[in-house]
Amino acid sequence: MQLDDKICYCYGVSMRKLMNFSRRTCPKRPTQMTECLGAGTGCGWCIPFLIKIAENPDAFGSDDLTPEQYAERRKLYIKTQPKNTFDGS
Numbered sequence: 001m002q003l004d005d006k007i008c009y010c011y012g013v014s015m016r017k018l019m020n021f022s023r024r025t026c027p028k029r030p031t032q033m034t035e036c037l038g039a040g041t042g043c044g045w046c047i048p049f050l051i052k053i054a055e056n057p058d059a060f061g062s063d064d065l066t067p068e069q070y071a072e073r074r075k076l077y078i079k080t081q082p083k084n085t086f087d088g089s
Helices: 015-025 030-035 047-055 067-080
Strands: 006-008
Touching (some): 006 015, 015 030, 015 047
């Protein structure tokens, strides 16, 4: 995925915005990533990715998924999973 590809589809938040937010704010808890335009507060699909970005924004690569693969996996998630939450934060 590229920097301008969306990570949070619910609120249209790109990887670039999330990475820059994490670098700038150095969140102490992954839940603080929601302060970046509401990312992670919609369907919950992006929460695992937000946690990785919060832990190390410079190492995040979204598992080398294409934007199309990412979108397809999100569709499947929406159909099969309950709303996700941040664990233990």
